[in-house]
Amino acid sequence: MLRTLIVVTAVVAVAGCSGAGGPLFGKTRSERIADQDNPQTIARANRANSNTSTIWDLFSNADDPNVTLEVNRYLWAASLDVLSFMPVQNADPFSGVIQFGYGTPPGGGRAYQATVFIKDPALDARSLNVSLRTRGGTVSRDTQRAIEDAILTRARQLRISDSSL
Numbered sequence: 001m002l003r004t005l006i007v008v009t010a011v012v013a014v015a016g017c018s019g020a021g022g023p024l025f026g027k028t029r030s031e032r033i034a035d036q037d038n039p040q041t042i043a044r045a046n047r048a049n050s051n052t053s054t055i056w057d058l059f060s061n062a063d064d065p066n067v068t069l070e071v072n073r074y075l076w077a078a079s080l081d082v083l084s085f086m087p088v089q090n091a092d093p094f095s096g097v098i099q100f101g102y103g104t105p106p107g108g109g110r111a112y113q114a115t116v117f118i119k120d121p122a123l124d125a126r127s128l129n130v131s132l133r134t135r136g137g138t139v140s141r142d143t144q145r146a147i148e149d150a151i152l153t154r155a156r157q158l159r160i161s162d163s164s165l
Contacts, residue, residue, distance in 0.1 A: 071096040071118045074162075075128055078154035079116045082147065086114060102135070110134055114147070123155055 071093055079098055080088070086103030096118035102111040113133045120127035130148045132139045 070121050072121050072123050072127055072155070074123055074155040074158045075118045075151065077158055078151045079118070079128075082150045082154050083114055083116070086112065112139070116151070123152075123159060125152055128152060 076093065076096075076098075083100055083103075085105050086100035088098065089101045090097070090099040092098075098116040098118075100114040100116070102113045104111045111134065115131045117129040117131075118127055119129065125148070128148055128151060130144055130151065132144045132147055
């Protein structure tokens with residue numbers, strides 16, 4: 001009798017520690033089997049239901065890519081500065097896209113429209129993509145490359161001026 005009482009008490013104590021919201025309670029048999037086949041499902045559900053954080057969260061790379069800003073600020077500012085003669089139609093810092101409307105550069109006679117895509121946080125030529133158009137169609141690759149070079153040069157100037165502060 002004493003042995004049965006000890007076993008029942010131990011089972012109740014262990015069941016009480018996990019709580020009713022544990023990963024295996026309140027689920028059907030097939031859901032429990034599916035969770036056993038894929039233990040990552042249990043871990044993902046526990047992380048989703050967890051609103052607490054610990055000191056170890058500082059060392060994990062658990063940033064949500066939908067919230068993290070991955071655009072180089074110097075390329076962003078330089079794009080707005082170099083193409084300031086064009087009106088900004090749409091700017092999305094989370095995707096890194098700036099759409100400019102038609103504008104005529106100072107001393108020029110042709111109106112241009114541009115879309116700038118900053119796809120990486122590095123201050124690098126691979127991080128920048130400029131699409132330039134006129135009312136007649138696309139412009140030459142050399143003209144696009146000259147605009148990209150001007151933006152990269154201005155971004156480097158902005159970074160140097162920030163580092164000297």
